[in-house]
Amino acid sequence: MDTSQSATKEYESKYPSSHVAEDQVRFTKDEAGLDYIEIENRHATAKLALQGAHLMHWHPKHTAQPVLWMSEQSRFEPGRSIRGGIPLCWPWFGAHPTDSSLCMHGFARVTPFSVIDIGQMYNGNTRVILQMKQTENSQRQLSYPYTLTMTIEIGATLSIKLSTTNRATQPFFMGEAFHTYFNVSDVEKVSVSGLDNTEYADKLLDYWRGTQEGDLTFNQEFDRVYVSTKTAVKIHDPAFNRDIVINKKGSSTTVVWTPWQKKAHQMADMAKDDSWRKMLCVETANAMENLVMINPGYTHILAVEYSVESV
């Protein structure tokens, strides 16, 4: 029996009542013990890690190139975040507001999730519902009771919903983001529209505040948090003959980041070549003054839909 068969058997015995779309889904496990779900349906291929509900690959069949970028040097280890794809930042974005010893971008991206359901949709899409497990590490960092559920629908478009329910008796504040690494032809040859006239904090200038004029283009390290913006954003990539369209709901912040060579080469999980040029992060977020307050018993949903248009 190969690793994927035994992982599937293990899954079936754990989740006997789940509606598994067997011909679309394969469960695998690597040597480090991380679990993955590989999906192929008539619209797309995808792969996700259960640690961090982390989508690593999505390639709609109507486009020549995958949409998500993954670092070839990414490490796959329990408790370590994966470089590329869609890391999930929760329940804070960036550094923890009061305790710098806690991990950057929150603990969700290094916490295992359980499978709640996997099913085939009427339109041929595959929907995966995952819920974050409570671990000693997560409880140490957030003692409030909550439920965090991620719903990922894989098709010609990709829809992701992160739902946070406050199960405590007092309100709680949180930051969050889908920290998506997009696969681009060359970061210097793409532009981003949809943020014209939007206020931003520039992390490279100690959070200096400015207002965006026109489309974004990139010729050096770029790290800006665009605040109080709910608009759709497009990545125009003429060399790949496509636009990537990012439509969002429940998000008031968009973060745009490219490390450029020096920073990319300082990162242990990025290659010391030019592969950083093939990525651009456009993150659907709630951060800074757009933190979300959830009242007891209420649920907040952060949602995004990615689609690819030929140009």
Ligand SMILES: O=P(O)(O)OC[C@H]1O[C@@H](O)[C@H](O)[C@@H](O)[C@@H]1O
């Ligand atoms: O290395 P990490 O923790 O995944 O963060 C990567 C980047 O994430 C971006 O969202 C931040 O704006 C950057 O400042 C940061 O460098």
